[in-house]
Ligand SMILES: Cc1cc2nc3c(=O)[nH]c(=O)nc-3n(C[C@H](O)[C@H](O)[C@H](O)COP(=O)(O)OP(=O)(O)OC[C@H]3O[C@@H](n4cnc5c(N)ncnc54)[C@H](O)[C@@H]3O)c2cc1C
């Protein structure tokens with residue numbers, strides 16, 4: 061049985077664990093799919109590359125309020141798709157070729173499964189062990205607990221985010237089940253590209269974990285663009301003889317049937333620890349199936365670390381990358397390559413953004429969560445429409461809400477909906493992360509006039525402390 065110094069399972073953020081400090085150790089990496097993992101191949105990067113042309117189409121349509129009109133756009137689906145994957149696929153194969161070219165790295169193209177202490181079996185045969193292991197095996201899309209929708213089947217038009225971006229042709233009608241990040245981003249993309257989208261969401265709003273007003277606003281705007289069914293559940297699904305789908309749903313208006321050529325399941329992701337049989341290696345899972353880790357990303361087994369979606373509740377690439385940096389540092393310390401103390405992950409102010417239209421971005425607790433935890437806070441909501449760049453945009457619904465502590469006068473949270481929300485909130489993430497005083501951030505620097513960032517300046521100036 062081959063034995064290595066270090067075995068890494070998964071080449072998403074796991075691939076970046078191999079830092080210069082670790083070079084020269086005998087390192088093995090196991091990957092069952094494409095190098096680069098979810099973000100590169102089927103996640104963040106291709107979705108945002110689809111969002112951009114979708115934004116262009118919607119912005120062109122919205123430009124009539126600026127006095128400019130464009131003809132109806134022509135959408136060339138193969139050109140959009142092939143531009144995206146023509147860029148991404150070579151990066152994935154180049155990443156694999158690079159690792160294979162390194163004489164201290166062994167690449168196993170296989171599915172790994174734990175069979176004992178720091179020992180895995182490979183689907184290609186044989187077993188591999190290592191002194192130290194990093195579990196970076198990510199997560200997978202949920203099926204739906206409805207007959208016919210339990211497992212994705214792209215050949216029958218039943219997709220997850222893994223396959224929907226590589227469709228041969230654009231369907232006429234698409235049903236999207238789920239109103240979270242994935243559902244909302246794809247509903248924006250496919251409706252902009254001309255597909256008749258019906259989005260089905262169990263809760264009363266889409267993006268239901270966002271600040272209540274943000275979720276309400278996004279739900280209202282999305283409902284103006286496509287057929288959005290909230291407070292609606294899927295009871296049954298049938299495949300017709302014509303090869304289309306009929307979803308039987310129940311919502312506020314009672315029972316209804318939704319016809320679609322293609323169904324996209326977007327109802328959350330589950331960590332891959334179960335498929336990896338980590339418990340056979342003695343590695344503990346929590347009740348939701350996440351590998352249990354401490355602040356140093358150590359699992360319950362000495363010499364085994366985990367990072368990213370397999371162990372994190374955040375399911376975000378920047379979190380997986382941050383944890384990979386922590387693991388890389390701690391491995392270098394453990395291998396005696398670095399004379400330093402181990403590091404801990406910092407999950408205090410984790411931001412996220414939903415690249416729908418408009419964008420939504422946030423970090424920190426919602427008002428409801430602050431109230432539930434009895435945390436004192438002051439709050440200010442600044443409308444885009446009340447700053448100069450908002451006038452240029454003729455923005456009607458964008459706003460930024462900042463919650464701050466009246467005790468420390470620091471930013472606790474920010475919730476934003478509007479153009480470029482993902483960029484707008486960055487100064488607030490910085491202020492919170494570095495514990496900066498709200499007034500100092502607002503008045504201790506210039507804010508370019510008349511830029512969108514003035515929405516942040518004005519929100520901070522509007523916070524009223526006693
Ligand atoms: C459609 C979509 C859009 C997203 N957009 C964003 C975004 O805009 N911003 C953001 O921050 N996050 C986004 N995410 C989330 C982000 O992609 C993930 O949080 C991140 O990629 C997780 O990285 P990871 O390294 O933990 O796992 P992954 O990147 O999933 O890597 C895990 C790797 O392990 C391999 N693997 C799994 N099991 C085994 C096994 N048993 N044996 C061998 N190999 C195995 C997999 O093939 C995979 O390559 C998106 C996710 C999706 C699905």
Ligand SMILES: NC(=O)c1ccc[n+]([C@@H]2O[C@H](COP(=O)([O-])OP(=O)(O)OC[C@H]3O[C@@H](n4cnc5c(N)ncnc54)[C@H](O)[C@@H]3O)[C@@H](O)[C@H]2O)c1
Nearest residue numbers: 238239240241242243261262326327328329374375413414
């Ligand atoms: N921009 C980004 O950062 C980005 C983009 C995509 C995905 N992601 C990551 O991927 C993860 C998975 O995304 P997701 O959208 O699949 O999950 P999610 O948890 O964000 O949303 C799932 C949604 O589906 C709804 N739902 C669940 N079961 C349902 C049912 N039976 N019928 C109708 N609705 C149902 C839920 O109420 C929820 O709103 C996210 O948590 C996120 O961290 C991030």
